[in-house]
Amino acid sequence: MASHVIKSSLIEPDGRVLVDLIVPENQRDLKASEAEGMAKVRLTKIDLEWVHVISEGWASPLKGFMREDEYLQSLHFNSLRMKNDGSIVNMSLPIVLAIDDETKEKIGDANEVALVGPDLNTVAILRSIEMYKHNKEERIARTWGTTAPGLPYVEEAITPAGNWLIGGDLEVLSPIKYNDGLDNYRLSPKQLREEFDRRQADAVFAFQLRNPVHNGHALLMNDTRKRLLDLGYKNPILLLHPLGGYTKADDVPLDVRMEQHSKVLEDGVLDPETTIVSIFPSPMHYAGPTEVQWHAKARINAGANFYIVGRDPAGMGHPTEKRDLYDPDHGKKVLSMAPGLEKLNILPFRVAAYDTVAKEMAFFDPARAKDFLFISGTKMRTFARTGESPPNGFMCPGGWDVLVKYYASLQAEEAASAVVSA
Numbered sequence: 001m002a003s004h005v006i007k008s009s010l011i012e013p014d015g016r017v018l019v020d021l022i023v024p025e026n027q028r029d030l031k032a033s034e035a036e037g038m039a040k041v042r043l044t045k046i047d048l049e050w051v052h053v054i055s056e057g058w059a060s061p062l063k064g065f066m067r068e069d070e071y072l073q074s075l076h077f078n079s080l081r082m083k084n085d086g087s088i089v090n091m092s093l094p095i096v097l098a099i100d101d102e103t104k105e106k107i108g109d110a111n112e113v114a115l116v117g118p119d120l121n122t123v124a125i126l127r128s129i130e131m132y133k134h135n136k137e138e139r140i141a142r143t144w145g146t147t148a149p150g151l152p153y154v155e156e157a158i159t160p161a162g163n164w165l166i167g168g169d170l171e172v173l174s175p176i177k178y179n180d181g182l183d184n185y186r187l188s189p190k191q192l193r194e195e196f197d198r199r200q201a202d203a204v205f206a207f208q209l210r211n212p213v214h215n216g217h218a219l220l221m222n223d224t225r226k227r228l229l230d231l232g233y234k235n236p237i238l239l240l241h242p243l244g245g246y247t248k249a250d251d252v253p254l255d256v257r258m259e260q261h262s263k264v265l266e267d268g269v270l271d272p273e274t275t276i277v278s279i280f281p282s283p284m285h286y287a288g289p290t291e292v293q294w295h296a297k298a299r300i301n302a303g304a305n306f307y308i309v310g311r312d313p314a315g316m317g318h319p320t321e322k323r324d325l326y327d328p329d330h331g332k333k334v335l336s337m338a339p340g341l342e343k344l345n346i347l348p349f350r351v352a353a354y355d356t357v358a359k360e361m362a363f364f365d366p367a368r369a370k371d372f373l374f375i376s377g378t379k380m381r382t383f384a385r386t387g388e389s390p391p392n393g394f395m396c397p398g399g400w401d402v403l404v405k406y407y408a409s410l411q412a413e414e415a416a417s418a419v420v421s422a
Contacts, residue, residue, distance in 0.1 A: 010204065011343055014089040015061025015082060018189055018301060022055055023171045035114035035122045039107045040267060040297065041099055041166065042116050043123065046157045047065055049245040050095055051115065051124055052176035056188040057296040058301040065097040067167035069131040075142050078293060078375075079339045080363040084337055090340030092293035093143065097126075098134050100162030102156045105255070113166070122173060127166035134161065144287050145326075150319025152248035153285045162390060176281075182244075182258055187278040189302040192239065195276055196303050198329070201237040203228050205306035205347065206299040206315075208280060211245045211377050212247040212260045214395040216352030219271045223363075224347055237274055239304055241316055243295075244279035248286065248316075254279070256406045265397035287314040288326035289334040296335055300344055309335050310349035351398060385411065 013019075038270040039118065042050065053059055066074060071094050073080050077090040097115075099107075100184050107113055107129070115124040140147050140154055149155075177183050187195065196204050197224045205224055209217065210248075221238055228236035242261065244254050252260075258279070265272045282298065285291045289316035296307045312328035319325070355362035364372055373395060375383075382401040383390050 010202070011300055011303060013057065013060045013189070013301045014297065014340070017060070018193075019054075019057040019060040019063055020174055021057075021063060022172045022189065025174075031125060031171060032122060032173055035125050038112055038114040039103075039110050040116045040119050040122075040123070041103055041107075041126070041201045042098070043118065044157070045098075045118055046118050046178065046246050046283050047097060047115075047282045048123065049281055050097070051170065051172060053245075054095065054170055055124075055176065056187060056190070056281075057301055058280075058282065059091070059095055060089070060189075062095060064126060064166045064170035066095055066165075067130045068165075070167065071132075071165065075139065075336050078290065080212075088340045090293050090297040092290050092297070092338070093287070093334075094139060096165045096167070097134070097200075098158075098161035099131070099164050099166050101164070103162065104131055107166075112168070115311055123176070124172045125307055126168040126170055129166055130167050131164050134163050134165045136161075136163075143290055144283065145290075146318075148318065148320050151286070153242070153283065153287075155247065155285070156246065171211055180255065182255065182279060184257060185277065185279045186244065186281060187276075190366075192276070192278060193303040196237055199235070199237055199274075199276075200237055202308060203236040204232040204239055204304040205236060205304070205308060206239040206241050206304035207308045208243060208295050208299075209242050209310075210247055210257075210284060212252060212257060212380070212395070212399060213240075213264045213269075214380070215269065215393060215397075216354075217372075218264065218306065219274075219352050219363070220350055221270060223350065224306075227347075230304070235274070236306075237276060238270070239299070239302070240270070240275055240277045241275075241280045241299065241302075242282050242324050243284055245283035247284045252403070252406065256402060260399045260402040263394055263402055267396040267398050267400075269396045280313045284314070286314060286325075289330045290314075290336065291337045292331040292335060292339065292388055296338075296344055296346070300341075305343075306345045306347055307335070308349060309345045311351065333397040354391050354394055356391075359391070381407070 004210050074091045074094045080091045081089050097178050114122050117123045128248040136158055241255055262269055307334045313331035315326045332348045351364045352361050353374045355363045357371045384407040
Protein backbone atom coordinates (compact mmCIF):
# COMPACT_ATOMS: atom_id res chain seq x y z
CA MET A 1 0.00 0.00 0.00
CA ALA A 2 1.39 3.43 -0.99
CA SER A 3 2.37 5.62 1.95
CA HIS A 4 0.23 8.68 2.52
CA VAL A 5 2.10 11.88 1.64
CA ILE A 6 1.24 14.79 3.90
CA LYS A 7 0.82 17.97 1.89
CA SER A 8 2.03 21.21 3.40
CA SER A 9 -0.60 23.18 1.57
CA LEU A 10 -2.34 23.43 4.93
CA ILE A 11 -3.37 26.93 4.04
CA GLU A 12 -4.38 28.18 0.61
CA PRO A 13 -2.55 31.17 -0.83
CA ASP A 14 -4.59 34.36 -0.92
CA GLY A 15 -6.77 34.30 -4.01
CA ARG A 16 -6.42 30.46 -4.00
CA VAL A 17 -3.70 30.51 -6.68
CA LEU A 18 -0.06 31.35 -5.94
CA VAL A 19 0.97 34.15 -8.31
CA ASP A 20 4.11 33.52 -10.40
CA LEU A 21 5.00 36.39 -12.74
CA ILE A 22 8.37 35.17 -14.01
CA VAL A 23 8.40 34.74 -17.80
CA PRO A 24 9.07 31.13 -18.96
CA GLU A 25 12.64 30.69 -20.19
CA ASN A 26 11.67 30.00 -23.79
CA GLN A 27 9.88 33.39 -24.03
CA ARG A 28 12.49 35.60 -22.39
CA ASP A 29 14.42 36.68 -25.50
CA LEU A 30 11.19 37.63 -27.26
CA LYS A 31 9.94 39.68 -24.30
CA ALA A 32 13.35 41.36 -23.86
CA SER A 33 13.41 42.51 -27.51
CA GLU A 34 9.81 43.71 -27.17
CA ALA A 35 10.82 45.76 -24.11
CA GLU A 36 13.58 47.53 -26.07
CA GLY A 37 11.02 49.62 -27.95
CA MET A 38 9.13 50.72 -24.83
CA ALA A 39 9.43 53.81 -22.65
CA LYS A 40 11.71 53.05 -19.70
CA VAL A 41 11.04 53.41 -15.97
CA ARG A 42 14.18 53.35 -13.81
CA LEU A 43 13.89 51.31 -10.62
CA THR A 44 15.61 52.07 -7.34
CA LYS A 45 17.15 49.27 -5.27
CA ILE A 46 14.00 49.20 -3.09
CA ASP A 47 11.72 49.16 -6.18
CA LEU A 48 13.65 46.11 -7.40
CA GLU A 49 13.04 44.38 -4.05
CA TRP A 50 9.31 44.98 -4.55
CA VAL A 51 9.50 43.52 -8.07
CA HIS A 52 11.07 40.43 -6.47
CA VAL A 53 8.30 40.25 -3.84
CA ILE A 54 5.46 40.59 -6.36
CA SER A 55 7.01 38.27 -8.96
CA GLU A 56 7.23 35.25 -6.63
CA GLY A 57 3.72 35.57 -5.20
CA TRP A 58 4.47 36.87 -1.70
CA ALA A 59 1.77 39.47 -2.33
CA SER A 60 -0.72 37.08 -4.02
CA PRO A 61 -3.25 37.81 -5.46
CA LEU A 62 -1.49 41.03 -6.53
CA LYS A 63 -0.18 40.68 -10.10
CA GLY A 64 1.78 43.89 -10.39
CA PHE A 65 2.27 47.32 -8.87
CA MET A 66 -1.04 48.63 -7.56
CA ARG A 67 -3.45 50.57 -9.72
CA GLU A 68 -5.41 53.34 -8.02
CA ASP A 69 -8.37 51.23 -6.85
CA GLU A 70 -6.03 48.68 -5.23
CA TYR A 71 -3.91 51.44 -3.71
CA LEU A 72 -6.94 53.12 -2.12
CA GLN A 73 -8.26 49.83 -0.73
CA SER A 74 -4.87 49.01 0.75
CA LEU A 75 -4.37 52.49 2.18
CA HIS A 76 -7.86 52.89 3.67
CA PHE A 77 -9.02 49.33 4.44
CA ASN A 78 -5.72 47.36 4.77
CA SER A 79 -7.27 44.78 2.44
CA LEU A 80 -8.40 44.05 -1.11
CA ARG A 81 -11.80 42.76 -2.21
CA MET A 82 -11.51 39.99 -4.82
CA LYS A 83 -13.48 40.88 -7.94
CA ASN A 84 -14.46 37.28 -8.75
CA ASP A 85 -16.19 36.33 -5.48
CA GLY A 86 -16.17 39.40 -3.22
CA SER A 87 -13.90 37.76 -0.64
CA ILE A 88 -11.41 39.85 1.35
CA VAL A 89 -7.64 39.33 1.39
CA ASN A 90 -5.31 41.25 3.68
CA MET A 91 -3.06 43.86 2.04
CA SER A 92 -1.98 46.39 4.64
CA LEU A 93 0.92 48.06 2.80
CA PRO A 94 0.57 49.82 -0.56
CA ILE A 95 2.96 48.17 -3.02
CA VAL A 96 3.45 50.93 -5.54
CA LEU A 97 5.94 52.29 -8.05
CA ALA A 98 6.62 56.04 -8.12
CA ILE A 99 7.69 58.02 -11.21
CA ASP A 100 8.59 61.67 -11.71
CA ASP A 101 7.01 64.24 -14.02
CA GLU A 102 9.64 63.73 -16.72
CA THR A 103 9.12 59.95 -16.85
CA LYS A 104 5.32 60.44 -16.94
CA GLU A 105 5.78 62.83 -19.88
CA LYS A 106 7.95 60.28 -21.75
CA ILE A 107 5.39 57.51 -21.23
CA GLY A 108 2.61 59.69 -22.66
CA ASP A 109 -0.39 57.58 -23.65
CA ALA A 110 1.56 54.29 -23.96
CA ASN A 111 -0.13 51.19 -22.55
CA GLU A 112 3.06 49.47 -21.34
CA VAL A 113 6.55 50.32 -20.12
CA ALA A 114 9.85 48.51 -19.52
CA LEU A 115 11.24 48.51 -15.98
CA VAL A 116 14.99 48.98 -15.82
CA GLY A 117 17.06 48.00 -12.78
CA PRO A 118 19.68 50.14 -11.02
CA ASP A 119 22.32 48.49 -13.27
CA LEU A 120 20.30 49.56 -16.38
CA ASN A 121 19.36 45.96 -17.27
CA THR A 122 15.74 45.48 -18.33
CA VAL A 123 14.05 43.63 -15.47
CA ALA A 124 10.36 43.52 -16.36
CA ILE A 125 7.47 44.80 -18.44
CA LEU A 126 4.49 46.57 -16.87
CA ARG A 127 1.35 46.24 -19.01
CA SER A 128 -2.11 47.85 -19.08
CA ILE A 129 -0.66 50.69 -17.06
CA GLU A 130 -2.46 53.34 -15.06
CA MET A 131 -0.83 56.52 -13.76
CA TYR A 132 -2.26 58.48 -10.82
CA LYS A 133 -1.24 61.12 -8.28
CA HIS A 134 1.18 60.16 -5.47
CA ASN A 135 -0.17 61.98 -2.43
CA LYS A 136 2.83 61.36 -0.20
CA GLU A 137 1.49 63.03 2.94
CA GLU A 138 -1.69 60.93 2.93
CA ARG A 139 0.27 57.73 2.23
CA ILE A 140 2.74 58.42 5.05
CA ALA A 141 0.07 59.48 7.58
CA ARG A 142 -2.13 56.45 6.95
CA THR A 143 0.72 53.90 6.84
CA TRP A 144 2.72 55.14 9.86
CA GLY A 145 0.11 57.09 11.82
CA THR A 146 2.50 60.06 11.87
CA THR A 147 4.30 62.39 9.49
CA ALA A 148 7.08 63.11 11.99
CA PRO A 149 10.45 63.59 10.26
CA GLY A 150 13.00 60.78 10.49
CA LEU A 151 10.97 57.70 9.49
CA PRO A 152 13.66 55.58 7.75
CA TYR A 153 11.62 54.12 4.86
CA VAL A 154 9.94 57.47 4.22
CA GLU A 155 13.27 59.27 3.95
CA GLU A 156 14.79 56.54 1.80
CA ALA A 157 11.91 55.59 -0.50
CA ILE A 158 9.01 58.07 -0.40
CA THR A 159 10.22 61.63 0.11
CA PRO A 160 12.71 61.50 -2.80
CA ALA A 161 10.25 59.57 -5.04
CA GLY A 162 8.22 61.07 -7.87
CA ASN A 163 4.80 62.69 -7.60
CA TRP A 164 3.04 60.00 -9.66
CA LEU A 165 2.36 56.29 -9.17
CA ILE A 166 2.22 53.80 -12.02
CA GLY A 167 0.39 50.49 -11.68
CA GLY A 168 -0.12 47.57 -14.04
CA ASP A 169 0.41 43.87 -14.68
CA LEU A 170 3.98 42.70 -14.18
CA GLU A 171 5.97 40.31 -16.37
CA VAL A 172 9.43 39.67 -14.88
CA LEU A 173 12.01 38.61 -17.47
CA SER A 174 14.02 36.32 -15.18
CA PRO A 175 14.20 35.51 -11.44
CA ILE A 176 15.63 38.37 -9.37
CA LYS A 177 19.14 37.53 -8.14
CA TYR A 178 21.47 39.60 -5.94
CA ASN A 179 24.72 37.65 -6.46
CA ASP A 180 25.73 38.33 -2.85
CA GLY A 181 26.38 34.73 -1.85
CA LEU A 182 22.93 34.48 -0.24
CA ASP A 183 20.68 33.71 -3.22
CA ASN A 184 20.48 30.04 -2.20
CA TYR A 185 18.62 31.19 0.94
CA ARG A 186 16.04 33.16 -1.05
CA LEU A 187 13.41 30.45 -1.48
CA SER A 188 10.19 31.51 -3.20
CA PRO A 189 6.77 30.64 -1.71
CA LYS A 190 6.52 27.81 -4.26
CA GLN A 191 9.94 26.43 -3.29
CA LEU A 192 9.10 26.68 0.42
CA ARG A 193 5.83 24.80 -0.07
CA GLU A 194 7.74 22.09 -1.96
CA GLU A 195 10.28 21.85 0.87
CA PHE A 196 7.52 21.57 3.48
CA ASP A 197 6.05 18.72 1.41
CA ARG A 198 9.44 17.03 1.14
CA ARG A 199 9.80 17.13 4.92
CA GLN A 200 6.19 15.92 5.34
CA ALA A 201 5.25 18.86 7.52
CA ASP A 202 1.78 18.76 9.06
CA ALA A 203 2.18 22.26 10.54
CA VAL A 204 4.43 25.17 9.57
CA PHE A 205 5.12 27.96 12.07
CA ALA A 206 6.88 31.09 10.85
CA PHE A 207 9.04 33.47 12.86
CA GLN A 208 10.31 36.69 11.32
CA LEU A 209 13.15 38.67 12.81
CA ARG A 210 15.56 41.37 11.70
CA ASN A 211 18.03 40.85 14.55
CA PRO A 212 20.48 38.10 15.53
CA VAL A 213 18.95 35.01 17.19
CA HIS A 214 19.64 34.78 20.91
CA ASN A 215 18.76 31.86 23.17
CA GLY A 216 15.51 33.56 24.22
CA HIS A 217 14.31 33.47 20.61
CA ALA A 218 15.41 29.83 20.39
CA LEU A 219 13.56 29.00 23.61
CA LEU A 220 10.40 30.53 22.13
CA MET A 221 10.73 28.63 18.84
CA ASN A 222 11.51 25.30 20.50
CA ASP A 223 8.65 25.82 22.96
CA THR A 224 6.26 26.57 20.08
CA ARG A 225 7.19 23.28 18.42
CA LYS A 226 6.58 21.45 21.70
CA ARG A 227 3.17 23.11 22.05
CA LEU A 228 2.22 22.05 18.52
CA LEU A 229 3.33 18.47 19.25
CA ASP A 230 1.18 18.58 22.41
CA LEU A 231 -1.77 19.64 20.23
CA GLY A 232 -1.34 16.42 18.21
CA TYR A 233 0.77 17.54 15.24
CA LYS A 234 3.37 14.95 14.27
CA ASN A 235 5.96 17.04 12.41
CA PRO A 236 5.75 20.81 12.88
CA ILE A 237 8.41 22.62 10.83
CA LEU A 238 9.86 26.01 11.79
CA LEU A 239 10.30 28.61 9.05
CA LEU A 240 12.97 30.93 10.47
CA HIS A 241 12.45 33.80 8.08
CA PRO A 242 14.70 36.85 8.52
CA LEU A 243 13.77 39.96 6.62
CA GLY A 244 16.16 40.47 3.71
CA GLY A 245 15.10 43.68 1.97
CA TYR A 246 15.81 47.29 2.94
CA THR A 247 16.53 47.85 6.66
CA LYS A 248 17.60 51.00 8.50
CA ALA A 249 21.27 51.85 8.76
CA ASP A 250 21.81 50.76 12.37
CA ASP A 251 20.30 47.27 11.93
CA VAL A 252 22.75 44.37 11.65
CA PRO A 253 23.34 43.72 7.90
CA LEU A 254 21.77 40.67 6.26
CA ASP A 255 25.02 38.80 5.53
CA VAL A 256 26.09 39.07 9.19
CA ARG A 257 22.67 37.95 10.41
CA MET A 258 22.65 34.95 8.06
CA GLU A 259 26.11 33.89 9.23
CA GLN A 260 24.93 34.21 12.84
CA HIS A 261 21.77 32.18 12.12
CA SER A 262 23.91 29.44 10.54
CA LYS A 263 25.96 29.20 13.76
CA VAL A 264 22.75 28.83 15.78
CA LEU A 265 21.89 25.73 13.73
CA GLU A 266 25.48 24.45 13.75
CA ASP A 267 25.62 24.75 17.54
CA GLY A 268 22.37 22.77 17.83
CA VAL A 269 20.40 25.59 19.46
CA LEU A 270 17.78 24.96 16.75
CA ASP A 271 17.36 21.56 15.10
CA PRO A 272 18.35 21.68 11.38
CA GLU A 273 16.00 18.73 10.69
CA THR A 274 12.92 20.67 11.77
CA THR A 275 14.05 24.20 10.79
CA ILE A 276 14.20 25.91 7.41
CA VAL A 277 16.18 29.17 7.30
CA SER A 278 15.17 31.30 4.34
CA ILE A 279 15.29 35.01 3.46
CA PHE A 280 12.06 37.02 3.13
CA PRO A 281 12.88 39.56 0.36
CA SER A 282 10.56 42.36 1.46
CA PRO A 283 11.82 45.84 2.35
CA MET A 284 11.11 46.95 5.93
CA HIS A 285 8.81 49.90 6.69
CA TYR A 286 8.96 49.94 10.53
CA ALA A 287 5.22 50.65 10.43
CA GLY A 288 4.17 48.62 13.47
CA PRO A 289 0.65 47.10 13.55
CA THR A 290 0.03 48.12 9.93
CA GLU A 291 3.16 46.39 8.65
CA VAL A 292 2.91 43.25 10.80
CA GLN A 293 -0.25 42.33 8.86
CA TRP A 294 1.83 42.31 5.67
CA HIS A 295 4.45 40.10 7.31
CA ALA A 296 1.80 37.59 8.39
CA LYS A 297 -0.09 37.64 5.08
CA ALA A 298 3.05 36.97 3.06
CA ARG A 299 3.75 33.83 5.15
CA ILE A 300 0.26 32.51 4.32
CA ASN A 301 1.33 32.59 0.68
CA ALA A 302 4.48 30.63 1.58
CA GLY A 303 2.36 27.90 3.22
CA ALA A 304 2.71 28.73 6.93
CA ASN A 305 -0.43 28.17 8.98
CA PHE A 306 0.99 29.44 12.30
CA TYR A 307 2.70 32.80 12.83
CA ILE A 308 4.65 33.84 15.93
CA VAL A 309 4.15 37.50 16.74
CA GLY A 310 6.49 39.27 19.15
CA ARG A 311 6.36 42.38 21.29
CA ASP A 312 6.20 45.59 19.25
CA PRO A 313 6.46 43.81 15.87
CA ALA A 314 7.81 46.02 13.06
CA GLY A 315 8.11 48.79 15.63
CA MET A 316 10.80 51.32 16.38
CA GLY A 317 11.48 54.29 18.63
CA HIS A 318 9.62 57.50 17.79
CA PRO A 319 11.88 59.47 15.43
CA THR A 320 11.67 62.74 17.39
CA GLU A 321 10.52 61.80 20.91
CA LYS A 322 11.89 59.42 23.56
CA ARG A 323 9.17 56.75 23.39
CA ASP A 324 8.04 53.79 21.28
CA LEU A 325 6.29 54.84 18.10
CA TYR A 326 3.57 52.17 18.66
CA ASP A 327 1.99 50.47 21.65
CA PRO A 328 4.09 47.28 21.99
CA ASP A 329 0.95 45.08 22.42
CA HIS A 330 -1.05 46.43 19.50
CA GLY A 331 0.69 44.31 16.84
CA LYS A 332 -0.53 40.99 18.26
CA LYS A 333 -3.99 42.44 19.02
CA VAL A 334 -4.38 43.74 15.47
CA LEU A 335 -3.26 40.41 13.97
CA SER A 336 -5.94 38.52 15.88
CA MET A 337 -8.63 40.81 14.39
CA ALA A 338 -7.25 41.75 10.96
CA PRO A 339 -9.54 41.19 7.95
CA GLY A 340 -8.25 38.47 5.61
CA LEU A 341 -6.00 36.82 8.23
CA GLU A 342 -8.72 34.68 9.86
CA LYS A 343 -7.26 31.44 8.45
CA LEU A 344 -3.84 32.05 10.04
CA ASN A 345 -3.21 30.87 13.62
CA ILE A 346 -1.51 33.66 15.58
CA LEU A 347 0.89 32.58 18.34
CA PRO A 348 1.66 35.44 20.78
CA PHE A 349 5.30 35.77 21.80
CA ARG A 350 6.06 34.56 25.33
CA VAL A 351 8.51 37.00 26.92
CA ALA A 352 11.94 35.51 27.62
CA ALA A 353 14.72 37.09 29.67
CA TYR A 354 17.97 36.04 31.30
CA ASP A 355 17.30 34.13 34.51
CA THR A 356 20.19 35.13 36.79
CA VAL A 357 19.47 32.19 39.13
CA ALA A 358 19.30 29.43 36.50
CA LYS A 359 21.99 31.23 34.41
CA GLU A 360 20.06 30.76 31.16
CA MET A 361 17.34 32.38 29.06
CA ALA A 362 13.93 31.48 30.47
CA PHE A 363 10.31 32.60 30.20
CA PHE A 364 9.76 35.59 32.44
CA ASP A 365 8.10 34.80 35.78
CA PRO A 366 6.49 37.94 37.30
CA ALA A 367 6.52 36.25 40.74
CA ARG A 368 10.31 36.57 40.84
CA ALA A 369 10.81 39.52 38.53
CA LYS A 370 13.99 40.64 40.32
CA ASP A 371 15.78 37.46 39.16
CA PHE A 372 15.40 38.37 35.47
CA LEU A 373 17.65 40.55 33.35
CA PHE A 374 16.27 42.03 30.13
CA ILE A 375 18.96 42.40 27.47
CA SER A 376 17.65 44.72 24.77
CA GLY A 377 18.94 44.80 21.21
CA THR A 378 20.67 48.09 22.07
CA LYS A 379 22.37 46.55 25.11
CA MET A 380 23.37 43.49 23.07
CA ARG A 381 24.96 45.73 20.42
CA THR A 382 26.81 47.65 23.17
CA PHE A 383 28.22 44.38 24.55
CA ALA A 384 29.40 43.36 21.08
CA ARG A 385 30.91 46.79 20.32
CA THR A 386 32.85 46.98 23.57
CA GLY A 387 33.96 43.35 23.45
CA GLU A 388 32.16 42.68 26.74
CA SER A 389 30.62 39.19 26.89
CA PRO A 390 26.91 38.85 27.64
CA PRO A 391 25.89 36.50 30.47
CA ASN A 392 26.73 32.87 29.73
CA GLY A 393 23.67 31.25 28.14
CA PHE A 394 22.40 34.41 26.42
CA MET A 395 23.58 33.38 22.91
CA CYS A 396 25.49 30.42 21.50
CA PRO A 397 29.27 31.14 21.44
CA GLY A 398 29.59 30.71 17.64
CA GLY A 399 26.78 33.20 17.01
CA TRP A 400 28.22 35.71 19.48
CA ASP A 401 31.66 35.53 17.82
CA VAL A 402 30.06 36.53 14.49
CA LEU A 403 28.62 39.70 16.07
CA VAL A 404 31.83 40.62 17.90
CA LYS A 405 33.81 40.33 14.63
CA TYR A 406 31.23 42.44 12.79
CA TYR A 407 31.35 45.28 15.33
CA ALA A 408 35.15 45.10 15.52
CA SER A 409 35.31 45.54 11.71
CA LEU A 410 32.86 48.45 11.96
CA GLN A 411 35.02 50.19 14.56
CA ALA A 412 38.14 49.63 12.43
CA GLU A 413 36.36 51.22 9.44
CA GLU A 414 35.24 54.19 11.58
CA ALA A 415 38.79 54.67 12.91
CA ALA A 416 40.26 54.53 9.38
CA SER A 417 37.67 56.99 8.12
CA ALA A 418 38.43 59.39 11.03
CA VAL A 419 42.16 59.28 10.13
CA VAL A 420 41.42 60.06 6.47
CA SER A 421 39.09 62.96 7.30
CA ALA A 422 41.63 64.36 9.79
